[in-house]
Amino acid sequence: MKSRNMGRTRSRAAIVVAAAASVAAGAALLPVASASAATARSAAPIVDQQTRATFQRLADAVLTDRTDALVDGAQGNRKKPLTNVFSGDVKLSAALARSENAALTSLDRRKDRLSALGEKYSKANTVVTLNSTRLRGTKAEVAVTETTTLTYQKVRGDEPGTTGFQAHHALTFTADARGHWQLTGIRNTDAAADLAVNQPAEPSVVSRAGTSRVAAGTTPNAPRAATTRTAPAKAKNLTTGAYDYKAMATYAEKYWSTYNKAYPNFNGHSAGGDCTNFASQSLKAGGWKHAPGYVYDYTKWFGNADIQSDSFVGVNEWSWFAQNSKRTTSLAYVYQLDVGDVLQMDFDKDGSKDHTMFVTYRSAQGVPYLTYHSANTYRRSVASIIASNPNAYYYAYRT
Structure with a gap:
């Protein structure tokens, strides 16, 4: 009896092993593309602390590249943008990389216009702070604050020490099939902002809405002012008068x-x-x-x-x-x-x-x-x- 029972056990085990081998063989015969697709479907995008830190560093690199394009000397003549070092899990999309290259070319022309107007920068510093990250499916919306300081080069000798600005930006990161993130969009979110000196895009044209209840004759048109540098003197008394x-x-x-x-x-x-x-x-x-x-x-x-x-x-x-x-x-x-x-x-x-x-x-x-x-x-x-x-x-x- 024991001998027969053991025989049945061995027979069942053999069947199980054979079935497992058959399944394994079938899996081995699956097309590689199907296996990859199954793996990709299982990869969900993740935004952990390390990913957020990389988002911040890439945003800093994009905006620093823009600022440095305006600076004279080695800082402004870097052969490759800082964004080039990002690859793998977080990087620029190909389309945005082309857009940023065009932006840097545009800013280089702006530097030439500034030089023609008698203004240059000897150095600059851009710092980006990550304010928030919101994950929606395969997209992560990231809000950042940029703080930039540029040091005036003493062209005329009477320039102030520095100029600076703060700007707010929204960045869109999109996850690919492998769960890797690509920066696909960046836009300024300041209301009615003019063009910051390192911002290549056109300014938003939004004025605070007024009202239709306007008294007749109370909306005079101001004359436009010319922008030519050789303006006749128009001295202002800063020390006496009604205002401080x-x-x-x-x-x-x-x-x-x-x-x-x-x-x-x-x-x-x-x-x-x-x-x-x-x-x-x-x-x-x-x-x-x-x-x-x-x-x-x-x-x-x-x-x-x-x-x-x-x-x-x-x-x-x-x-x-x-x-x-x-x-x-x-x-x-x-x-x-x-x-x-x-x-x-x-x-x-x-x-x-x-x-x-x-x-x-x-x-x-x-x-x-x-x-x-x-x-x-x-x-x-x-x-x-x-x-x-x-x-x-x-x-x-x-x-």
């Missing part, structure tokens, strides 16, 4: 990157950004008084934490108030701007102004430098703004 222009500049340079909590922040929360709100705060810090009234009345101007007139926060609305109130006069040339003056831009030349900036420094040789929000920027020269936006309309206001 030094206090205006001090305020703007204090809060260019850290917002004053006594006022609302419209950057990222409103169609038009925070540029005019910030310029109004600076003017108020130097003595501009509230003109209380109805928020839609462009002959009124007021703003605090709780309520703001449209003229306090809107680009066109501020221009209308400035002219209605006679608190400003128009300048014929942007190079006539001085500390405490205001520069506005119409990016697409449609007659509606899109951006407001504030002058906080003027060099001995007559170059104005502007500080502003959206994107947060410190002491950027008029030359740099013109080089980045050569086709825009400009409006210069003496305060």
Whole structure:
């Protein structure tokens, strides 16, 4: 009996072994492509701490490459972009690599335009902070903040030490069949931003929406200002008068990157950004008084934490108030701007102004430098703004 039972056990084992061998043989005969597809389907994209860190490093490389393209010397003449070292699990897509190469070529031309206008940078530093990562299927949306500082090369000898800005970007990473990530898109997310000096794309043209309830005759058109360098002198008395222009500049340079909590922040929360709100705060810090009234009345101007007139926060609305109130006069040339003056831009030349900036420094040789929000920027020269936006309309206001 024992002998027969053992025989049956051996027979069953033999059958099991034979069946397993048959299955293995069948699997071995499967086409290689089918096996690879099965493996690929099982690979789900993963975003762990190491992957997020690599996302941040690649974003830093992309934006540093853009900045360095504007710098003279070895830093600006690197033979290969920093993004070239990324491969494997996280890298640029082929399409975005071509796009970034074109962007660097465009920025190289901008460097030439800056040089022709008398401006160069001797070094630069870009730091990228990763703010958030959101995984949706095979895509990861990454939000980052860029902080860039450029050191002015002493071409004329009277340049300030540095200029700088903060910008916010959204990056899209897409996972391939193997679970590897490719950077497929990058865009600036600052509301109503002008072109940062290292930004190759066209600026967004979005102005803070006004209202149709406009009193007749309260929307005068400001004359455009020329951008030629050889402007006739237009001296401004900075030491006497009703306003403290030094206090205006001090305020703007204090809060260019850290917002004053006594006022609302419209950057990222409103169609038009925070540029005019910030310029109004600076003017108020130097003595501009509230003109209380109805928020839609462009002959009124007021703003605090709780309520703001449209003229306090809107680009066109501020221009209308400035002219209605006679608190400003128009300048014929942007190079006539001085500390405490205001520069506005119409990016697409449609007659509606899109951006407001504030002058906080003027060099001995007559170059104005502007500080502003959206994107947060410190002491950027008029030359740099013109080089980045050569086709825009400009409006210069003496305060």
